Amino acid sequence: MTKKIIIAGPRGKMGAEAVQMVDKEPSYDLIACIDRKNGGKSIKDIQDTNGLPALDVPIFENPETCFQEMDADVFVDLTVPGAGFEHTKLALLYGIRPVVGTSGFSDDQLAALQDLSMTHGTGCIIAPNFAVGAVLMMQFAKTAAKYLPDVEIIEKHHDQKLDAPSGTAVKTAAMMQENRENKQQGHPDEKETLDGARGAETDGIHIHSVRLPGLVAHQEVLFGSPGQGLTIKHDSYNRASFMEGVKLCIRKVEDLDRLVYGLENILD
Structure with a gap:
């Protein structure tokens, strides 16, 4: 079954690597990206940024609009702590399962996301390192x-x-x-x-x-x-080293009904 995925941070080095990985994976469908500078464009409009593929995938500046309009299974966030926290909260509120590689969250932020995940019964994985x-x-x-x-x-x-x-x-x-x-x-x-x-x-x-x-x-x-x-x-x-971990999290997060912190907690 194809997994519909939204990625935040496509211009970043990790985000660009994730876009390419999702594009190459037959069971994944990249349906949208979130980027604060390129709302209203598509990936093909900014493809020169970090060698992105020429995909006709819409880019949203406003994450809430993205989550409202796009029917996604998984949200992958590879941005910065402030934006990543807000993105993850919104994804959980809209029932989209987050896979988050952004590090630097405070203990209070992690606790808030844990509570939100449990309240909505929506799985979430936050991994300080995907390798x-x-x-x-x-x-x-x-x-x-x-x-x-x-x-x-x-x-x-x-x-x-x-x-x-x-x-x-x-x-x-x-x-x-x-x-x-x-x-x-x-x-x-x-x-x-x-x-x-x-x-x-x-x-x-x-x-x-x-x-x-x-x-x-x-x-x-x-x-x-x-x-x-x-x-x-x-x-x-190089950042390809993180992509197997991202794929593992995308596969595992749909089986969860709570937040898991750390890739080690989902390894078999």
Whole structure:
């Protein structure tokens, strides 16, 4: 059965990759896009943006109008936190199942979306990272934290990313905290001679964010213990690495009646 899909953010690098993926997938039908700059146009009108295919697919500037007029099964959001939150709320209100790759939502925003999803019985998946390898990296780190509690995270992304630390880093730390008690790391008299030198800190886990052109999405989880070290690392070299995860979420979200946060929660 063909799944009718709306994508928000087609001009972005992730959004453009998703448009191409949906166009190539025989069981998917891209019926509309949401973009704040190109309302009233179609994908073929902006096809030069990131190599989009020449599709006669309408673009809506107003997401509510899009959800009212288009009979969609799944909504894929690959925008920014502020817009992504509002888009996801509206999709749930209109009974369209969201698959959200936008990171940077606050705990209050996630709680509000969880309540809305349960109230309407509409499935929703929010994935800080769609790369299956990244999800495995997080799960391995969770296991390792039980035995090696001294740990720091270095996450590296392109210089256009708006949130720091990344949603993947925050999710990794939260998963490790399930197996690790709060532990303050480093020397008790440690002082930063430059503010921020030790990065952000949660439950004693330091998180360091790198933003540079040429990067895509990379993370290292470094564990230390007397006489040994363990590094768990994942690299996404291009955005095609995320598309299998997007397809998995599109397939799984129709079986859900609540919000699921994290790709690891739908892996078989």
